[in-house]
Amino acid sequence: SSRLALFSGNTLSVYDLPSWKLAAAQRLGSLPSFKGSPRLMFLDRDHVRIFKGESDGPKASSDGTSILEFDVAQKTLQETGHVPAQPYLLRVDSTHGRMLATFQMNGAYRLLLCEARTGAVLKALTDWQPRRPTGSFLGDGRILVAQRENAQSFLRLFSSEGELQRTCPLGSSRIMIA
DSSP, X not given: XXXXXXXXXXXXXXXXXXXXXXXXXXXXXXXXXXXXXXXXXXXXXXXXXXXXXXXXXXXXXXXXXXXXXXXXXXXXXXXEEEEOSOEEEEEEXXXXXXEEEEEEESSSEEEEEEETTTOOEEEEEEEEOSSOOEEEEOTTSOEEEEEEETTEEEEEEEOTTSOEEEEEEOTTOOOOOO
């Protein structure tokens, strides 16, 4: 919490707090254009991970999402990975910064657990139809997924490695996870 990263136009700026002194700035204009709002995440004081190109809907980028890392001290930007085409939801394990969960449409909505630096798929957790589920990482790295199947709702709890730990039927309740 001693630094703040801001993305404005095509420039990433990192400020030291509370002085608001500019620690580094990087223009991202030489990279392919951004679609949607990039997501920024500090890995430590000098490293920012950037997820660019993601979208959250049926008009998602067919190019998928690029994963980049900015080294504040060295002022270098490197593309480290990619998430396959049309991710509908990107959630990053903000406590550990090592896992990424994404829903993708491929006939059914698939929940994929990916390595957050490279985007490599570690495990396909499950498929859902007919509605898109929502999900989020818990503070300990486990994944909580809310699913509505026809008139029934379910909460599913997965371990941080993607193993299904528990399914809780919720009847006809409407559920939402932030």
